[in-house]
Amino acid sequence: MSPKESKKFWLMKTEPDVFSFEDLVNAPNRTTHWEGVRNYQARNFMRDSFKKGDQVLIYHSNVDEPAVFGVATVVREGYPDHFALDPKSKYFDSDAKKKGESPWIMVDVQATHRFKTPVTRNQLKNIAKAKTMMVLQRGARLSVQPVSEEHFNLILELGSPSKITK
């Protein structure tokens, strides 16, 4: 991939009932493996394009007030999501089990900055420069998506990030 095509900024959705930004902050070393992505396009981003040091906006979906809560960084690049092979996991994939290997990919991310003010979807919808963000488009279900540097910086300004030091 040429440098021009490489992406440095991403957005990842999570349902906070399942795993919230604070869960990430409270995880050992503020780091977790981002398992359970079961969409090919999202997987391909993690497999082919995620690089160490890339920055990721963490977005809460499927809640009353969807919003970006903070920033994480990629600390381990794509590797097989073995939860697909574990019958006890909610992310079990019986086809993968039959083949004996997982076609799914996860990455490790570490929380770096918490927003003093989460940047809400409603807020973004009212900002002209943000309207083209993928996450705001109607029917945009992709759970891992690229974000332009401009949009990333805009959201950082809006969120007043503070570095997490604990």
Next chain:
DNA sequence: GCCAACGTTGGC
């Protein structure tokens, strides 16, 4: 809770 939009599956 509703339902539009989307991705996947499978019959043909």
Next chain:
DNA sequence: GCCAACGTTGGC
């Protein structure tokens, strides 16, 4: 390969 049926996502 088409496309209807189905299951899921996720905003509202």
